[in-house]
Amino acid sequence: MADQTEPEMRQVPADNLKAAGPTETEALSTPEVAAPMLDVHAPHRTVHTWKDFLVHIAAIVIGLIIAVSLEQTVEFFHHRHQREQLAAALKRDGEANRGYIKDDIAKAQSVLDWALGQTAALERVGPAGRLTLRHLPRGFIGSPDAGVWPSAKSSGVTNLLPASAQNWLEYLAEEYNQTFVSSASASGQLYLAYAALDQAILGHAIETPTGEIDVSTLTAAQRSMAIECLRAIAEQARSVMLRLLIFDAANEYILSTPLDQLDTPEAEKRYSQSFKEKMEAHPAANFVFGGKEEVQ
Numbered sequence: 001m002a003d004q005t006e007p008e009m010r011q012v013p014a015d016n017l018k019a020a021g022p023t024e025t026e027a028l029s030t031p032e033v034a035a036p037m038l039d040v041h042a043p044h045r046t047v048h049t050w051k052d053f054l055v056h057i058a059a060i061v062i063g064l065i066i067a068v069s070l071e072q073t074v075e076f077f078h079h080r081h082q083r084e085q086l087a088a089a090l091k092r093d094g095e096a097n098r099g100y101i102k103d104d105i106a107k108a109q110s111v112l113d114w115a116l117g118q119t120a121a122l123e124r125v126g127p128a129g130r131l132t133l134r135h136l137p138r139g140f141i142g143s144p145d146a147g148v149w150p151s152a153k154s155s156g157v158t159n160l161l162p163a164s165a166q167n168w169l170e171y172l173a174e175e176y177n178q179t180f181v182s183s184a185s186a187s188g189q190l191y192l193a194y195a196a197l198d199q200a201i202l203g204h205a206i207e208t209p210t211g212e213i214d215v216s217t218l219t220a221a222q223r224s225m226a227i228e229c230l231r232a233i234a235e236q237a238r239s240v241m242l243r244l245l246i247f248d249a250a251n252e253y254i255l256s257t258p259l260d261q262l263d264t265p266e267a268e269k270r271y272s273q274s275f276k277e278k279m280e281a282h283p284a285a286n287f288v289f290g291g292k293e294e295v296q
Helices: 014-020 024-029 050-125 148-155 163-180 186-201 220-256 265-281
Strands: none
Touching (some): 050 148, 050 220, 163 186, 186 220, 220 265
16 A cells, blocks of 8 residues: 655745735735715706796795795794793892882881981970980891893893883883982982981980980080981981882882783773872871872
């Protein structure tokens, strides 16, 4: 039996291997040739007739109308959202201010009563004799929040509200300014009157064990000056209280009435009645000779 030997492996020359195909390294490093991109163009239709021309124009016009309509729709919903946000913020401010104004009216009433009482006490004592004054009622008349309306005006979003709402809110803002803003406002004048009385009794005020202020060393002229200062305080306290009542009535009217119905005759009758009731509840705010404050 002939010996079986493994087949003899033929040696292939290196040149033949290279000729047979690229090596693995060469295959990886060989860049692939990208397939050419398709050049796509919209079909171009040559207008040959008037009918084709009009159809082409109509398609352009319809496209423009759709684009403008979509833009206006988006703008409408955006403005409506801004208007709802502003109305909600104004309502929050108005509701919060109700409590502030109620407290301020009570404080103005107490200051008025104090000033009238101390004036009467000074007048009874006369130019000589022991004279004591009670301390000013505790607390001060603070301004409510007025941040929403001014900031809305500066940003231009107030134009989104109905004209009637803009008019009433601007009126409310003016009442706020006349009551609280600057030294020329009603509350500013009241604090100036406080300062004048303090200056008039300075150097003569002695704290008593009962908590009163003994000003018996005031001369007759100084007592007359103190009386005038107390009358000025009473007058300014009355003015502040009147402004607060006007602000309170307008604020409640705006809160209780739809913003687009603030200028209707029926709604304004309700406002007049509400204001009248507030004035009747605080008779000290009415001027004796001028009659009751008329609604502007």
